[in-house]
Amino acid sequence: MGAVTEPDRSPKQDRSRATRQRLLEAAVACLADRGWTGSTVAVVAEHAGVSRGAAQHHFPTREDLFTASVEYVAEQRSAALRGLFPADPADAAVPDRRAVVAALVDLYTGTLFRAALHLWVAASHEPQLGFRVVELEGRVGRETHRMAVELLGADESAPGVRETIQGFLDMARGLGLANLLTDDGARRERVVAQWTSVLDDVLGRNRRGP
Template identity: 45%
Template sequence: MEATVECLVERGWSGTTTTEVAERAGVSRGAQLHHFRTRGELVAAAVEHVGAESVEVLKRRAEIAEKSTHAVVELIADFHASDLFTAALELWVAARTDPELREQVLELQARLGREVYGLALELLDVDDTRPGVKDAVQATLDLVRGLALANQLADDTKRRAHVVRYWARMLEEQL
């Protein structure tokens, strides 16, 4: 699974082949094909696996992190600026024109999205049945996704830090 994500990050969707992944992982092509018939199945499973693992890492980091709104937004923004996001982005772009892959990616995106949303509610210690909370938290997740996208072509760390600080102040007022 990790070899697949590494390959996606380094080579993109078009350069991620089942043969390349099997070589990186040190398994035979037959063993790889036994578990995953298509590149789409392999890549979706890898992103889901690493995504679930990353959510667990995010939870562990949250346990030791400061509990301020700024620290929570920064933590979630850093999570989205990881290699996992880059791998997921490769999948999203490929899924745009591949109906079979699109089905898998939509399911995966929804599941991981719910987990991160729930974790954000927990970390921010807010109740999304209160007016405005659901929209504010979802806007936060959309914002950090956009910031992570901007970071794909050039290091956007400084601007991202400024936007995160600014947004955290606005979010604190809203919540």
């Protein structure tokens, strides 16, 4: 008797997962580009290259689609934050604070932040989104703060350190909001340099060897 071939169970499931992924990515892109009112299920389906029927198979209502996109945005932003950790944990002992500050600021000036912002605005008018947005943004905010502490090599037991880092993150969010209207890269560079100096003063400088 010949060897039994393992049945291929993946094509249908893989297609379903791929379709769902395209829809979530399209929902985020549409939110960032068009805002809530311009991001209908039909628009998202067209952007994803799938039929409206396929979109509604995965997400029966508009609220279902964008509630799922809230989670997708949170997961993608968390993944981006995790990617900021140095590959070698030993490198964290001497952080390049300017690079860390710039990377954290960049998190608030990209597509994911724009999409998240539109979700915040929509959540203020859409009860179906409100609870999830508040819960997920709270979780992402806590993770952002935790990762900033680790990446900056901060000791939050020292007076004023926690408040300084939170102030920096609030400032970074404000730069993200300003970036929605104008791309003022030169001003952002000056702000990054100034906040690096502030953080160095508060956290204490980690000096490299000669």
